[in-house]
């Protein structure tokens with residue numbers, strides 16, 4: 001399984017060859033329409049979507065890039081089976097990025113008097129009550145003040161003005177670095193890359209040691225180093241092949257401002273965040289803008305992939321007979337189904353408690369190996385026929401849960417539930433089946 005690595009446009013070409021890009025030529029508006037179309041086409045069998053004609057802009061918009069497991073696997077040059085296995089052969093092999101000179105043909109626009117980034121970029125306004133347009137697929141880069149290394153994260157950006165962007169800095173490493181700048185008062189330089197190779201986006205949301213550049217993980221995942229270039233107006237190093245780079249700085253003494261965005265939870269979330277003062281943008285000669293719908297399969301797949309890589313190896317170490325683990329789509333990593341081959345008495349309860357100890361997991365269902373964890377009908381069947389709520393349900397109150405769950409109590413505390421939907425150890429659980437020869441005949445009737 002190979003494909004050219006390094007550029008978003010290379011991945012789009014690869015998908016075109018696979019017949020996995022849908023081109024929309026009818027003019028669309030970046031205000032609500034593009035997001036509504038992406039939501040309408042948010043299905044596993046949908047292609048990546050290229051909006052060729054965007055009202056008020058020259059720049060096309062591409063979306064739903066990782067909205068199907070097959071494209072996520074293709075982005076990492078692995079099979080779907082490997083993707084879902086929770087272990088990647090390359091996950092611990094890091095290849096550091098390489099620094100090259102920037103492309104002299106890139107267009108650099110410095111933020112002067114009449115600059116307005118809204119004229120250049122078709123940033124999407126997603127939901128009816130969002131406070132502004134939001135950039136949702138920007139890879140942010142900053143320097144670690146402790147050792148000068150580059151640190152990255154995927155952070156939502158609110159377009160606040162002609163040269164002002166709000167940035168949601170909730171997660172490390174960028175949130176920690178911002179707090180450091182707040183203590184010292186020194187300005188924090190930041191560069192945002194939009195339209196990078198999807199393997200780079202995936203690596204940006206991986207859990208890696210705090211002192212590491214996530215682009216080294218991207219290199220490890222793809223077997224090729226990420227190529228960096230010096231940023232145009234900051235002392236940072238940014239992906240050389242990015243369609244768009246925005247550079248600027250945060251003044252940590254400035255007051256944080258509230259922004260509202262419809263989130264992956266399906267609710268509006270309001271958060272106070274610092275402002276980036278934009279110094280410049282730089283563009284590929286014929287750039288694409290990349291959209292990432294805040295709620296949908298694309299974010300779900302990303303979150304499930306990252307959580308699975310984190311959770312599954314840890315659980316398997318303690319419970320080697322675990323067969324499979326599935327994060328239920330639409331629950332942003334909250335609901336998980338685990339299948340297990342055999343378990344000693346008491347072991348299912350231990351497994352439930354262990355699964356629920358992960359911060360993101362609010363509900364865990366354990367089934368036997370004969371239940372397909374990805375088939376919601378099969379899981380419901382197991383609950384209907386193998387589960388007795390007075391014996392097989394545990395509720396653990398007051399655990400630390402997801403920031404995104406609006407039902408959580410102060411401090412993001414939540415009760416968590418564990419469901420043992422495995423067969424009880426007694427007679428009466430023989431599953432119905434067909435004789436082999438009848439199954440062979442039935443195979444002809446696809």
Ligand SMILES: Cc1cc2nc3c(=O)[nH]c(=O)nc-3n(C[C@H](O)[C@H](O)[C@H](O)COP(=O)(O)O)c2cc1C
Pocket residue numbers: 152153154155156157168169170171172173175204205206207208299302303
């Ligand atoms: C689709 C998506 C959007 C995200 N948006 C934000 C964001 O707006 N702000 C933020 O602080 N973290 C955001 N994150 C998480 C960060 O990128 C984070 O660095 C990453 O998930 C790994 O961090 P961890 O090691 O703390 O889990 C987002 C993650 C994903 C998958």
